[in-house]
Amino acid sequence: MSLQPRRWQPPKATPRAREKHSEPPMPAVQRIEVPGEGPEDVVVAADGRVVAGLANGALVAVDPGEGTVEQIGHTDGRPLGLHANSDGSLLICDAERGLLRLDKPGGQITVLVDEIGGVPLNFTSNVFADGDTVYFTESTRRWKLDEYMGDMLEHSETGRLLRRHPDGRVETLVGELKFANGLVLAPDRSCVLVAETGGYSITRYWLSGDKAGTHDYFVENLPGFPDNMGLGSDGLVWVALVTPRNPLLDMLLPLPGLLRRLVWAIPQRLQPKPARTVWVQAFDFEGNLIHDLQREGTDYAMVTGVAEQDGVIYLGSLTETAIGLTRVP
Template identity: 40%
Template sequence: MGSCTFKLALIVISVIVLLFLPCTAAAGVTKAIDASRTQRLNLPGSLVGPESVAFDGHGAGPYVSVSDGRVLRWGGESAGWRTFGYSPSYIKNNCSAPSELPPVATESSCGRPLGLRFHRGSGNLYIADAYMGLMRVGPNGGEAKVLATEAGGAPLRFTNGVDVDQVTGDVYFTDSSTTYSRAQHQMVTATGDSTGRIMRYNSRTNRVTVLQSGVTYPNGIAISTDRTHLVVALTGPCKLLRYWIRGPKAGTSEPFADLPGYPDNVRPDGKGGYWVALHREKNEFPFGVDSHLVAIRIGAEGEKLQEMRGPKNVRPTEAVEREGGKIWLGSVELPYIGIVST
């Protein structure tokens, strides 16, 4: 009887030890990054919303898409921020004039650039503008050329994410909804709207092809390192989708990863995986500890690799990792870019 009691005690102790052992090694997850103390690169004046952050083929930048309809370029401490690009409507509608209206009230006439991505070979910057469609600005900046305002016979109502195949020059982008505009983005999630689309722009033929329709809130998009598939953030469902563009599965899609929050842009981490910005967590409470997930690093096969945590008032829309251990955070709400040291 004493022997059985002793064995039972050992089993209980073993279970307790296992429960309290860290699970990091088993899950393959590295230490979380603390984004509570970030360096800030402030926007000029009253501008807000550097939704996307991009660097050109020479490493210059960052370039950011902001709330008044422009793309700005950072030229360093001496030069500061300068206008790099804008839609044709920006000049036509005199959007540079002072206005007391909130930016959301002028977006439809001035434009609201969201996703940004350079084609390094040509130096062209591709812009997914929520209202103006897919646009392109040359290496020297200036007025953008509108490349597409419709696809498959339906207008682009909420152009959102963009990425470029650096080999072919093909541009992949998303239309988050054919029902609601960006000003109504909350309705896309609230109604479970599934009218979003994934598209490709062929820069050689200037043609747009709808790759997949009926998608639930497609947002950010990134092409894989081997260029065989796209990874698309589905904001409402809190998931990543994989769409195959080459190989035996070409033209099909499949679930890629479940996420603990609402994703926005997806960007390569330089190691074969992706940084996914999370606007907020799934089950986030407004009270309690002032910390939440702001981004998550996902591996090449959809596995969770690393988390980034920060204050609840930081709700990033993009996380871009650069050489030197810096991650640049864009936000659709804040008046600055956050720079996090890893």
């Protein structure tokens, strides 16, 4: 696909974007190997197991205490963001097949949404449920998962926050998002938070109150690229930061598109690679940074998913063959 660059002036990166570890440091990351690559998102199921979807389409449940792994389903696509319901069912954003539901471990998979207005979903990314109402994101309407860097360079701003009503009707709550990604619903149901990976920010869509139906920024000018998010047992919003801000990309985004087209034309093996790091942050619902945990990505990297449970932090990755496990220091 040909690149159609949009010019955008990113906010000036903070000094934190150039640092490679946090203070206090993130504790060492333990690996729990899974039978495949790319456990992109991680969620804690009702039975305490950690669930992830792999690049080969498998859905796996991991017992973090024993390290045992069970395949609980297969999407025949590429599962990304997940939401574990209290009844044992699982909602899945599959980058290729749309919004899916697994009724129980080892059960049947149903397609909930695969098109809107007759147009197939292009890149469904993350999901959260409030009873029978489901919020989910489409990262970009132009690029597929295996070419996500195309959207980072193009800056298409075609991401969407979507809501599926119990009767199956789907509406767009916010469009023109900069690579819409992770989702969190506030415990009081006042708002939905959505990560804008390409905007280094988290957008807040108000569901109730005087601002209902409008959106603003929850957090701006993050030091890295936010991906999936999770509501922790501590009541905080945990955010996976895939990689630090890239100075070259920041320099190119405000300039005419020719330079970005030249970068995209370079063979993929020669294009700039994301810096290896392990990085998560946690915010309260006032937008205050409570935890900032980072270490160099020597043993684990490209963290795209995070789930916190009783001080234990589970990590997902687009490229690793394991779920990561660390702790709040």
